[in-house]
Amino acid sequence: MAERRFRRTLKQAVDLETMQSISSEDLMGMHKDDYQVIRRLATRARLDHRPRYACGLCGHAVYAPREPRTGLPYWKHHPGAPEDCPWWTGVPSDVDGISGRQFDGAQESPLHAKIKNIVGELLNADARTRPGSVIVDEYLVTDSGRRRPDVRAVYDGSPIVVEVQLATTQIPIIIQREDFYDSQAYRLLWLTWNFEPPPVDGRLLSSFEDIFYSHNKNLFAMDDETVRLSRQEGEVVLRAFWTRDHVWMSKLVRLSELYWLPSGRAFAVAPAPPWHEDFLTRWRAATGDHGTRWPERETLLAELVTKLSLGDTDSYALEEADIDSLINCLLSLLDGHPVGSQQKNLVEVLNTFFYAGRRHRYARLVRRFAELAGRSEALKARSVQAKLATALAVRQDDPQSIIGRIALGLFPDMFPSRRTGPRHNSSSIASDQYT
Numbered sequence: 001m002a003e004r005r006f007r008r009t010l011k012q013a014v015d016l017e018t019m020q021s022i023s024s025e026d027l028m029g030m031h032k033d034d035y036q037v038i039r040r041l042a043t044r045a046r047l048d049h050r051p052r053y054a055c056g057l058c059g060h061a062v063y064a065p066r067e068p069r070t071g072l073p074y075w076k077h078h079p080g081a082p083e084d085c086p087w088w089t090g091v092p093s094d095v096d097g098i099s100g101r102q103f104d105g106a107q108e109s110p111l112h113a114k115i116k117n118i119v120g121e122l123l124n125a126d127a128r129t130r131p132g133s134v135i136v137d138e139y140l141v142t143d144s145g146r147r148r149p150d151v152r153a154v155y156d157g158s159p160i161v162v163e164v165q166l167a168t169t170q171i172p173i174i175i176q177r178e179d180f181y182d183s184q185a186y187r188l189l190w191l192t193w194n195f196e197p198p199p200v201d202g203r204l205l206s207s208f209e210d211i212f213y214s215h216n217k218n219l220f221a222m223d224d225e226t227v228r229l230s231r232q233e234g235e236v237v238l239r240a241f242w243t244r245d246h247v248w249m250s251k252l253v254r255l256s257e258l259y260w261l262p263s264g265r266a267f268a269v270a271p272a273p274p275w276h277e278d279f280l281t282r283w284r285a286a287t288g289d290h291g292t293r294w295p296e297r298e299t300l301l302a303e304l305v306t307k308l309s310l311g312d313t314d315s316y317a318l319e320e321a322d323i324d325s326l327i328n329c330l331l332s333l334l335d336g337h338p339v340g341s342q343q344k345n346l347v348e349v350l351n352t353f354f355y356a357g358r359r360h361r362y363a364r365l366v367r368r369f370a371e372l373a374g375r376s377e378a379l380k381a382r383s384v385q386a387k388l389a390t391a392l393a394v395r396q397d398d399p400q401s402i403i404g405r406i407a408l409g410l411f412p413d414m415f416p417s418r419r420t421g422p423r424h425n426s427s428s429i430a431s432d433q434y435t
Contacts, residue, residue, distance in 0.1 A: 010075035010087040012056035013064075021056060027064060027073050035073050036213045038064050043171045046078065058085035071203045115164045115193055115222065116150040122230045123153045123162075128256055130154035140184070147180050156256060160187040169207045178214060178263070187264045189255075190214060195221035195241060197248035216267035218242050226252065240268035275307060276410050283327060287340045292324045308409045313402055322359055323406065329353045329366060330411060333373045346378035354387040363391035365407055372414050 012023045027035070038053070042063040045052035051061035053075075060081040064073045076089045120136040123129045133154040139146050140161075149161040161181050174190075181188045190211040198204055204212060212219050219241040229237040229252070236255035241248060251268070258266040272278070279300070286296035301315035301323060318324075328340030332349045343349045353359055353366070367388060370379055378384060397403040408415060 010055055010057075010062060010077065010089050013053045013062050013075045014056050016052055016054055022053075024075055027075060032209075033213075035064070036209070039073075039171065039210075040175065040213075043175050047172055047176060051078075055081065055085065055087060057087045058082050060085070066206050109166065111193065112150075112164055112166050115166075115191075116162075118222070118227060119151045119162050119164070119191070119236075120153075122227070122236045123151065123155065125231070126155070126235050126255070128156045128235070130157075142184055144183055145180060147177060149181075152186070155187075158187055158260075159185065160189065162189045162191055165190050165192045165207065165211055169210075171206070171210050174207070174210050174214070178265070182264050185264075187260055187266065188214075189220060189258075189266055191238070192219065192221045194223045195219060195239070197241060197250075200246065214263075214265050216261055216265070217271040218267040218269060220266070220268075238268075242269045242271065244272065276412060279303065279307075280331070280410060284331070284339070287328060289340070289342045291340045292328065297324055304406060304409075308405055310402055310405065318402075321403070322356065323403070325353060325356075325359065326362055326366075326403070326406075327410065330369055330407070333366070333370050333375045333378075334411070334414075336373075336375065346375055347381045347384055350378060350381075350384045351387060354384075354391050360391035360394045361397050362403060363388055363394075364396040365403065367392075369407070369411070369414060 010024065012021050013027075014021055022038075027038070030038075041052050046061070046063065053062050053064070054060060055062050055075070055077060058077075058081060061078040062075045062081075063078060065076055066073050074089075077085070081088060116136055120134050123134045130153070133152075135152050137148065137150060139148045140152060150164045151162040153160055163177065178188060192208070195208075203209075208219065221239045221241065223239060226237045226239055238253055238255060239250055240253045241250045243249065249269075253268045258268055259270075260266055273281070282296075283292065283300055286293050286300065291297075292300070298315050298319070301318045304310065304318065304323075305314055324340075329349060331339040332341065332346060336346070338345070338349050341349055341352065343352055350366070350370075354363065367379060370376060379388070399405070399408060
């Protein structure tokens with residue numbers, strides 16, 4: 001029988017939906033948020049019996065677990081991969097067997113049993129809980145299946161499930177439970193006990209990281225203090241954890257104070273928006289019908305230079321290159337109406353933008369952006385086609401240029417090859433990205 005051991009031999013996987021290749025180096029170097037997307041997409045695809053990622057050599061389905069010792073992600077073949085594949089990664093762990101031992105008949109720990117009964121007690125004492133609705137450790141049976149939540153109740157008019165998370169739960173189990181409760185319109189709160197954040201250079205257990213992302217980058221815990229306060233106040237009190245600038249923060253929060261995502265999961269503190277979203281929010285605030293105001297424009301352009309590591313330029317060079325006009329043109333295409341302009345429609349925006357010859361080198365970028373934004377109709381206007389033909393005759397900026405790096409940095413979600421790849425790494429973008 002093949003040996004079960006860690007082997008980082010699978011050098012490249014293919015996303016079967018976008019047909020983009022993601023190398024082992026890309027996977028290890030990508031932002032945690034992007035890795036979590038891949039981790040969940042691969043898991044959901046496996047649960048649906050359809051591969052999402054495949055080995056770039058043998059074509060067999062792969063997924064992206066973390067290596068236990070280092071915590072780094074790597075590509076690994078699902079069961080059944082040909083052992084003669086030069087990139088074969090060995091026999092994977094039996095996730096189904098592990099999950100079965102965890103959830104189908106295994107003896108729960110005394111702590112787990114105690115916590116769920118305390119949760120039931122505290123919910124019963126909370127005036128927002130519908131009388132008689134608290135049920136501890138009983139099956140919820142529906143037409144689509146059954147689950148045995150630790151605690152369920154009707155709280156503040158909405159059905160809610162509380163699942164106590166102590167064991168190292170496999171992500172397929174987490175996603176299956178989330179999908180089931182979501183399909184039944186139940187809110188879901190993953191709850192742990194006496195959570196201690198990892199040190200600055202440490203990392204979360206994968207199972208805690210998974211529910212951290214489920215809860216909009218929040219974790220919820222109970223401890224002896226929250227239990228005492230809950231009993232004193234007659235209202236469920238939790239401790240919420242989140243991060244700011246890689247530092248763990250926490251505060252006490254009442255269950256009634258939580259916000260609920262459309263997915264049915266809660267959060268107490270919204271995560272800081274990605275830098276590019278925050279930048280564009282501030283850019284829009286500084287922009288009126290006559291363009292983006294000075295001196296805010298200079299400050300924001302200087303920030304672009306710093307954040308995107310554009311060391312070979314400065315804000316004055318960006319000003320001369322009409323970057324402010326380019327950003328407003330792209331925002332206009334994104335929104336479907338003029339931004340930073342008194343023009344009446346997108347056709348007028350495009351004609352005005354390409355009137356200046358120094359902007360002709362941005363034509364390929366603008367055309368591709370318009371297509372991705374669903375604004376191709378504006379490109380069909382004769383006046384726009386004529387100006388594009390003239391503009392495309394000059395040498396165009398590519399994704400590795402300063403302009404390309406700015407476009408990819410400010411609008412990463414618009415470019416398909418960026419959606420599951422490392423952040424702010426324009427070298428991973430094909431040279432024909434704008435074509």
